[in-house]
Amino acid sequence: MKHTLAVLVENSPGVLARVAGLFSRRGFNIESLTVGRTESNDVSRMTIVVEGDDRLIEQVSKQLHKLIDIIKISDISEDEYVDRDLVMIKVTADPSQRVEIMQMAGVFRARVVDLGRKTMTLECTGNEGKINAFEESLRPYGIKELVRTGKVAMLRGSKFSSTNGAHTADSKEG
Amino acid sequence: MEMTVAEALIRCLENEKVEVVFGYPGGAMLPVYDALYHSTKIKHVLVRHEQGAVHAADGYARVTKRVGVCMATSGPGATNLVTGIANAYMDSIPVVIFTGQVATALIGTDAFQEVDITGITMPITKHNYLVKDPHKFPAIVRNAFHIAATGRPGPVLIDIPRDIADAKIDFKYPKTVHLRGYKPTYRGHPNKIQEIARLIKESKRPLIYAGGGILSSNAEQELLQLAETISAPVTNTFMGLASFPGNHPLFLGMLGLHGTRYANLAVTECDLLIGIGARFDDRVTMNINAFAPNATVIHIDIDPAEIGKIVATHVPLVGDVKTILAALLPLLEPTDRSEWAARIADLKEQFPLTYIRDGRLKPQFVIEQLCAQTHGEALVVTDVGQHQMWVAQYYRFQRPGTLVSSGGLGTMGFGLPAAVGSQMGRPQQQTILVTGDGSFQMTMQELGTMMEQGLPIKIFILNNSVLGMVRQIQEFYYQARYMAVNFKFHPDFAALARAYSIPGYTVQTEEELQKVLPEVLATPGPALVNCLTPADENVTPMVMAGKGIHEAIEC
Incomplete structure (x- = not known):
């Protein structure tokens, strides 16, 4: 099963290397990892997706x-959460195909962000399933380039996972 | 007060009550060494190779229960520390390491003697720092000492660029530590402690499996009280040796690969295994499926990540071993378990630890004699290999924390420099280094350090002219195809000792040893005894790969 971990880290140099190094040397596989700053300047948040059984996830968390x-x-995968992934796809698109592609993009609420002589670049945001479906629907046109941000996620409702206390079910003090 | 970072480093060490620093100078560390020149409180021990500095700091930390400190310059100075840092990490020893670094502007340019030591040591330190802001330096040192010594101890490295060392700061040593991501748990959960008390009460055949955590938590007294209260036999991991009196009727010796047969069989038969400060290492458990098959498993450890890592635990309890045992003891009633005691006595009688005396000087005999003559009260430092296992089996440690050895990493060459650090940490205690001819030659240059410091270490080389442990493995697993294990040339170790002004002896019979030993131990000052032992002696009992610990073989 895939687990989504929200990891709050000190915004210090080397912290990404420490996390990545830990995963590789302990033999854990990272499905995706994103990192960026949070509401506090000195705290960054990583969203790490790991595939594994409960025992493996427990070891990953403890390590x-x-x-x-x-x-x-x-x-956070144990709770209700919202997750988003952003993809940009550059597809082969003759002028004759553009309208068709744009209609398709409309279904996915994707946007055209660039046009070339024979290409179009589209941007789409959504959860993993939607992004996968969007990618599949463009594949027949010929995908020249694709980039994804990886998943970011947040708990639903009033629960939160931040340094501001409150949701401490899995905090270090626990 | 305004001063340079290098000067501040010395002030930080003084604030941490550091008395001894083991190190080796070099270009990037010169500002620090210049600051040391002006210090009257800190003694610097010049080693002969940086590896010696970190092993010495490690040995010093083990025997003093304080943080060991060492330093080296950038580049090769720093990389020479790597083995010793990994060694301290694997055995959870608190060491703070300072390394020099090229100037900030040169970092990343492949400058002379530049190496990314924080990158290299990331997986083998508890934490490390590259100092970029000189004003943060005092807080970094404060944090480093705190991290090294608390929770599950370990090494912490601080890398100081040359220009940072010269930068001026307003020095103030922080009184408190602020680390929001680091809050070790010390007190065990009260409900779990109750549950453990209940399980102990219900158990008919409880067994205590105690590791190095007993020593790092100073819980030797509590362990003894626990064992005697509930009449449970105690087996030690290698790291746990010297945490329980070796002559105590409840003591089973070491378990695992080369453990006593009665310890291993008791583990197999027990109905309650109380693991304390131990980590179910593969050399202990061997075939994990056959390990303690009839037992409910309790696991007490300060590191939550150790719990459930190897075996499924029925009762996990995170916290400081000493604190937990102190809370547990009042809940227990003295219990007599005569049936279990009789079974243990029976196992001890049926499967004693033995070796064959055939007129030659057997290594086991040397250790037995050392133990008898020192009443099991010496501080024993070892290297790695067969001699180390014979010490574990035949030296019956009577005093807490008197074994200094490389357990987790198995670092040949650890012995002599660790003995230097150990003897400096406990100047009054008789210190014996038991080493092998292979291990000794890896770091024997530290004889110079030993003599410079005037240390009265007694060195015993169990010299069989072979890399004995590897030879033994080749005999058992590679049909005796001995490859690269026989030394065809050795120096005369006794003469080598004499070259360092150390009295040197060579013995090759039991009589010769018995003649020399009392004199060597009674004479003040250092000595080296080259004990010529048979090359074909194996460490037994031995559990073959893939087997359960109850299936050990003897030969």
Whole structure:
């Protein structure tokens, strides 16, 4: 099963290397990893998607906890959450095909962000399933280039996973 | 007060009550060494190779229960520390390491003696720092000492670029540590402690499996009290040796690959396994499916990541071993378990630890004699290999924390420099280094350090002219195809000792050893005894790969 971990880390140099290094040397596979700053300047948030059984995820969490720069880890896949992934796809598109592609993009609420002589670049945001479907629908036209951000995720409702306390079910103090 | 970072480093060490620093200078560290020149409180021990500095700091930390400190310059100085850092990491030893680095502007340019030591040591330190802002330096050192010594201890490295070392700061040593991502758990959950007390009460055949966590938590007294209260036999991991009196009737010796047969069989037969400060290492459990098959498993450890890593635990309990045992003891009633005690006595009688005496000088005999003559009270430092296992089996440690050895990493060459650090940490205690002819030659240059510091270490080389442990493995697993294990040339180790002004002896019979030993141990000052032992002696009992620990063989 895929688990989505929200990991709050000190915004210090080397923290990404520490996390990535830990995954590789302990033999854990990262499905995707995104990182960016949070509401506090000195805290970054990683969203890490890991495939594995409960025992593996427990080890991943515990080993991550041991890193001094890691402030808090929440396995948010145990709760209701919203997740988003952004993709940009450059497809082969003769002028005759453009309208068709744009209609298709409309179904996915994707946007055209660039036009070339024989290509179109589209941007689409959504959860993993939607992004996969969008990619499949463009494949017949010929995908020349594709880039995805990887998943970012957040708990639904009033629950939250931040350094502001509150949701501490899986915090280090626990 | 305004001063340079290098000067601040010395002030930080003074604030941490550091008395000894093991190190080796070099270009990038010169500002620090210049600051050391002006310090009257800190003694610097010049080693002969940086690996010696970190092993010495490691040995010092083990025997003093304080943070060991070492330093080296950038580049090769730093890389020479790597083995020792990994060693301290694997055995959870608190060491703070300072390395020099090229100037900030040169970092990343492949400058002379530049190496990314924080990158290299990331997987083998508990934490590390590259100092970029000189004003943060005092807080970094404060944090480093705190991280190294608390929770599950370990090494912490601080890399200081040359220009940072010269930068001026307003020095103030922080009183408190602020690390929001680091809050070790010390107190065990009260409900779990109750549950453990209940399980102990219900158990007919409880067994305590105690590791190095007993020593790092100073819980030797609590362990003894626990064992005696509930009449449970105690087996030690290699790292746990010298945490329980070796002559105690409840003591089973070491378990695992080269453990005693009675310890291994008791583990197999017990109905409650109380794991304390141990991590179910593969050399302990061997075939994991056959390990303690009849037991409910309790696992007490300060590191949550160790719990459930190898075996499924019925009762996990995270916290400091000493604190937890102190909370557990009042809940227990003295219990007499005569049936279990009789079974243990029976196992000890049926499967004693033995070796064959055939007139030659057997290594086991040397250790037995050392133990007898020192009443099991010496501080024993070892290297890695067969001699190490014979010490584990035949030296009956009576005093807490008197074994200094490389357990997790198995670092040949650890012995001599660790003995230097150990003897400096406990100047009054008789310190014996038991080493092998292979291990000794990896770091024997530290004889110079030992003599410079005037250390009265007694060195015993169990010299069989072969890499014994590898030879043994080749005999059992590679049909005795001995490859690259026989030394066809050795120096005369006794003469080598004399070249360092150390009295040197060579013995090759039991009588010769018995004649030399009392004199060597009674005479103040250092000595080296080259013990010529048979090359074909194997460490037994031995559990073959893939087998359960109850299936050990003897030969």
